[in-house]
Amino acid sequence: MSDAQLFQYANTTALCCWVILILIPRRAAPILRLVVPVGMALLYIWALTTAPANPVGGFGSLAQVKALFAQDRALLAGWVHYLAFDLFVGCWMVLDAPEHKLHRLLVVPCLLLTFMFGPAGLLLYYLLRLAARQRYVASQ
Template sequence: MWQGVFGFTNVVALLAWAVLVLAPRKPLPLAYVLYGGVAMLCLAYAAMFVGLVTMLVDPVRDPGLAEPDLLNYSVVGLKDLFRSEGAIVLGWTHYLALDLFTGLWIARDADAKGFSRVFQAPFLVLTFMAGPLGLLVWLLVRERRARKSGWTRSGKTPAG
């Protein structure tokens, strides 16, 4: 079961990333990325989360392990918690959803600041492969353009 859910979430994410990187930035493709990608992954995450927390679905824990202590919020406690197929797929889906949402934000931000699609592509791929690193590099690169164009922290120009 978990391998199937894992495969499904990966296909959803890959298709949405392909649309984000390759398709025109028009309302329909962007809506697909947001709702067909991000929201679908969030829905899958929510269903898995509820199923695992309520024990309606079997997490398929490693053999011989005791039930995890959900109150042990430490490296050891989290390591024990993630020693199941369900928890790994849940965690992976979490990454997929948030990285895709971050990629969508980067694409929209880059479009608004006048960066070409070709220039954006490496940042989107880096975000797909290593989410926080891609976001960090984008934040560093965008800052100069944001300041040159007069964007403030609120996202508005000084005159606006």
Template sequence: MDPQLLFTLTFPLAAPFWALMILAPGWSVTRRIIGSPLIVVPPVLVYAALVLPQFTTVFAAVASPELPGVAALLATPVGAAAGWAHFIAFDLFVGRFIYLDSRERGIHALIAAPVLVLTILLGPLGLLAHLLLRAVLPRTRLHRDGLTAAPLP
């Protein structure tokens, strides 16, 4: 398949899930949809469509990684598009973890949303921000109405 087309499709396949986590975090539909790890399947399929036809080349570059070999792979349209799909799939998986963990810990959506945006843009830094928040914010239990939180004993 055309690497440009697949590159162009990758983020739009993940965007609805990000929108739910950031814009409708308390909606029961969001919790149900984001609760499934299968939300990452669309960008993973794009990754597979790019990598599988080039498997021997990609495998050679990653099985014994050296900077020149990885740089050469990523400098190709297929390599760059596959790298992008890889980023999008894993960032979405990490975003899913952040969303679910912040809900479980009672971290307010207005605090979690910027962390999720950071995760979209710079995945590992978003994860680090969330882990730091976990360390400094008290863990709370959401009451049944979902509007208030009480500290856990």
């Protein structure tokens, strides 16, 4: 299977998981938070360990990081890294929301934002939690 095919497979898997997570969150989250990130982790490790070496790549500068992702296989590894962590965060939000008395429909925008823009969705979720906490404290 080519890197481009693996990229498509990982993207399609992630998209399907996000749809399932939004439609049936409490049933899906416990399974998705383990199975899919583990599968993605295996793909990530494979891609990372089989990518051609890039002697100018590194983490010391933006140019070095850019050089790391110059190879398709390394870029695939980086993308799968994002997909796995964002989905894990989405599952965590779904499982965390009931503890903070957050209605599932309030969490949906956070999930969509996390799917598209990762940390921005997490920030929105934290702000939602904070607002719910302040509302609870004010009602006491």
